[in-house]
Amino acid sequence: MTGPTLYLPPPVALNGEVAVPSDIQSVVGSLRFDVRARVAEASVTVTLRLEGHAGWPVFDLRQDIDTASFDGAGLPLEALRHHDMGAGHDARMRAVEVDCDAGSRHRLDLRYRLGAPGATGARPVEWLDDGVAWDLWMSDLEPGRYLEMWVPANLCHDQLYIELHVEVAGSSRPHVLLANASVEEVEPGRRWLVSYPPHYTSLSPLLVLVPADQVVVHRQEVAAFGPGGSVTVAALADAGIGVDSAAADATAWLSYFAARYGPWAHGDHFMAVIWGAERGMEYDGATTASPAALEHEVFHSWFGRGVKPARASDGWIDEAMATWATASRRAGGGRYGAERLGLDEPPALLCPPHPWARHTPRESYVAGSRLLAGLADMAGGAAQFRSALADWYRQYKNRAATSEDLERHMSRWCGRDLGPWWGRYVYGRS
């Protein structure tokens, strides 16, 4: 799919060959969960096009591949190895070790069984008594923690069409599949066809699969989304909050953020899956969250998935903004901080410099929020700074933005060149 080619990382020389960024156009496949055998089998077809260079096309998949073919011919697994692109082993990518012409189109077919993804903190498919629980559970904090954990995908700049047939077999329990996608229930409780919108990237899709007796699903119309607009809230058994209460909280925040920062950017629907676990994540117009994190995650539908990071290394922006605008006590300054920031506080590296870097540093929450509190002070206070965020959203909604874009934007709102502040508190220069 077309994407903002501006943010492509450069080709990388590998053993005398050149690995080049590819434009992944579609990822179409089937995932079959055999509960009795406790095996999940994946069969996926990727169509891709080389960008402006000839060489080995790059993608990622953090699963062990069983068989592969490229343009219809069998491919040895050694020809799909991971390589360090210069940003470290954790940020490794696979290259198809076949010389391809610039601009050429190709098809890659892969078969594999879903194991624990090869990425820090990733969780495997959870096999239950006569059932299965599975969640894409992505994270910005570690490389390789987007869609590529489960199916082949690109870096997060690339828009790709994702279509998955999902089947639960060998179980007497009906299951529920939740996704921020068009979901056709092919066989009730057992088989679904999930089609994500073609503007999604590897950090967009939510998918949760659970036994139906483990979840309560509540759907209500929401006027803020226009006629037919709705919110779906699903509460898992351990959520610790009633589904009606969670839906009331979610719709209140949706209304508030829309009023303060600008109109909803994700069609006519919002989805939240609520559970008791600490882990949670933002997706396009959707979230998985604990009740305590719900406000933070709903905010990300504006900042993070409404305005998306252009590169993984721009992901700090969303966490800094979400912390500044929704935190209670966790972060320095708390919610809506406005506090003088000179050039004498400890430097912070929030935007990793390598073009193949793929993570958001953990300092982004506290140090990023501290930076924004400093900007709020320069801009004339917290209310003025919320207007600066609304203006940022208005300009970049449904687009991707870089750390440099934010520097330019905030320099205007703060009435000064923020270069020295970006140097010290974004790029970590002392």
Ligand SMILES: [Zn+2]
């Ligand atoms: Zn967040």
